[in-house]
Amino acid sequence: MTDLVTYLSKFNEANWLAAVENLLPCIHEVDREAVQIWFRFYPLDLVRHIAASEDREETLRGFALKGDFELKNQIDTSHHFLYGHRYWSTVKSKIEKEIDAFKGGEPELAEIIKSVAMQASNKLNIERQMVVAISAAGLATLNQVGIDAFKAAAGEVEKPTGIMSKSAEAVIAERKKDDSQGILGFLKTIDKKFSVSFSGINSAGKFSLLNAEEIASASQKDRSHAWQEQDERCWEGPVPIECTSASCGTCWVGVLGGREKLSDVAPRERRAMKVFGYNQRDEEKPFLRLACQAEAGGNVTIVIPPWNGVFGKKVRGNVEELELEPATTSARALRDTIASAASGE
Numbered sequence: 001m002t003d004l005v006t007y008l009s010k011f012n013e014a015n016w017l018a019a020v021e022n023l024l025p026c027i028h029e030v031d032r033e034a035v036q037i038w039f040r041f042y043p044l045d046l047v048r049h050i051a052a053s054e055d056r057e058e059t060l061r062g063f064a065l066k067g068d069f070e071l072k073n074q075i076d077t078s079h080h081f082l083y084g085h086r087y088w089s090t091v092k093s094k095i096e097k098e099i100d101a102f103k104g105g106e107p108e109l110a111e112i113i114k115s116v117a118m119q120a121s122n123k124l125n126i127e128r129q130m131v132v133a134i135s136a137a138g139l140a141t142l143n144q145v146g147i148d149a150f151k152a153a154a155g156e157v158e159k160p161t162g163i164m165s166k167s168a169e170a171v172i173a174e175r176k177k178d179d180s181q182g183i184l185g186f187l188k189t190i191d192k193k194f195s196v197s198f199s200g201i202n203s204a205g206k207f208s209l210l211n212a213e214e215i216a217s218a219s220q221k222d223r224s225h226a227w228q229e230q231d232e233r234c235w236e237g238p239v240p241i242e243c244t245s246a247s248c249g250t251c252w253v254g255v256l257g258g259r260e261k262l263s264d265v266a267p268r269e270r271r272a273m274k275v276f277g278y279n280q281r282d283e284e285k286p287f288l289r290l291a292c293q294a295e296a297g298g299n300v301t302i303v304i305p306p307w308n309g310v311f312g313k314k315v316r317g318n319v320e321e322l323e324l325e326p327a328t329t330s331a332r333a334l335r336d337t338i339a340s341a342a343s344g345e
Contacts, residue, residue: 004102004112008143011109013044019109020136026114028129030083030168033287034303035133037254038079039140040279040288041305042071047144049315063314066233066250067240067307072145074201074306075153081199081256081303083168084134085157087124091131092155094119095138099147113139130168162204163197175257178298194296198238198253200304202230205238209296212263216241216251216292231306239304244292249276249310251291253302259285261298269293274319277312 011019017039024032046069053059071078076092079085094116114128117135121128142150159165163174179194192211196218198204203225209218219237233240233250242250246268255262264284272290273280280288291302313319 002102002104003147004099005142005147007102007104008109008112008139011143012048013039015109016044016136016140019113022110023113023132023136026117026129027132028083028127028168030171031133033256033259034082034254035136037256037287037303038082038133038137041254042069042078042140042144043277043279043315044140044144045315046277046309046311047071049311063309063311065307065309065311067231067305068201069307069309071141072149075141075145075150076155076157077201078141079134079137080157080201081254082134082137083164083171084131086160087120087126087131087134088138088157089155090123091116091120091134091138092150092153094123095135095142096151099142172257175299175301178261194299196296197257197299197301198304199302200231200238201306203227203238203304207238209300211297212295214244214292215239215253215289215294215296215300215302216244218296219291233308239291239302240308241292246272246290246293248308249273249278249290250308252276252278252308253289253291253304255287255289255294255300255302257301258296258299259287259289261296261300262289263293263295263297265289266293274316275312276308276310277316279316 020035020039027035050056050059068074076088079088084091097119098112098116113132113136116139117128117132120131120135124131163171181192194209194211195206196209196215197206205224207218207222209215216239219239220241222237225238227234227236227238231240233242235241239253240250242248249272252273262285265280265286269290270280273288278288280286
């Protein structure tokens with residue numbers, strides 16, 4: 001008999017993304033963008049490529065990986081930005097029962113996800129749409145980390161705070177709102193001010209942004225915390241920033257709300273995202289962006305991945321050539337590594 005993890009291992013990243021795409025109508029609106037972002041933040045193709053490499057450390061250096069990309073260190077926290085994260089303890093328990101009860105056969109991946117979600121929703125006495133996304137993330141986590149590590153995780157989550165402590169509908173409404181510009185706000189143009197709400201593994205909060213300003217630029221002005229103590233990639237502000245010119249990939253973010261208020265993806269960003277391997281969708285305003293290129297014309301809600309790297313050429317195989325030119329002193333120090341990673345040498 002085939003165990004569940006062995007069975008899940010037959011599916012590649014494209015299969016998982018297709019399953020999630022198929023399940024989107026069954027997922028509550030509050031988590032439809034979030035779960036798709038989660039699967040981009042923890043790409044199975046990258047994990048398998050590294051696992052299959054002869055020299056792991058050399059591969060990691062070649063991909064210029066910074067931060068923590070491995071789910072085994074974030075089993076209970078990687079999905080912190082999903083609304084369904086609050087139900088993780090129950091979902092994790094149901095996945096463990098699914099491990100023990102799996103009878104083999106050839107079930108569709110989407111059916112396995114729905115089965116776990118149904119069990120969790122019955123236990124919690126909530127609608128299944130609230131736990132489909134977290135069930136998908138949980139099963140994908142099991143697939144990457146294995147049974148022993150998965151079961152060893154505590155399965156505990158912190159109580160939601162702020163807007164995330166409210167109803168799913170309230171969260172959706174809040175993400176659509178813009179800051180008031182005052183009684184004469186309709187007269188303002190370039191001096192309009194908005195807010196960027198952010199969350200990461202180690203931090204969460206909000207910073208101000210001028211109309212049509214890049215997210216990264218606005219982040220750099222936030223001196224409210226010693227950000228680098230929370231994330232060594234954060235030289236200034238909560239969003240990791242290295243070059244500000246789409247040349248390093250450090251500032252990639254997921255857009256949970258307000259992506260329609262961001263500038264369209266320009267050719268430079270589109271090309272760069274392929275170099276980095278971040279699997280940005282081919283849309284004018286996708287939910288995966290480089291913060292140094294995305295200009296905002298309203299409030300935006302983002303989530304910050306705990307790592308960055310350059311693996312498009314070797315893992316995705318969709319990069320023809322490298323045309324990125326780091327524009328700052330610190331960014332130039334990455335030029336050789338990034339060029340090597342992007343060229344596949």
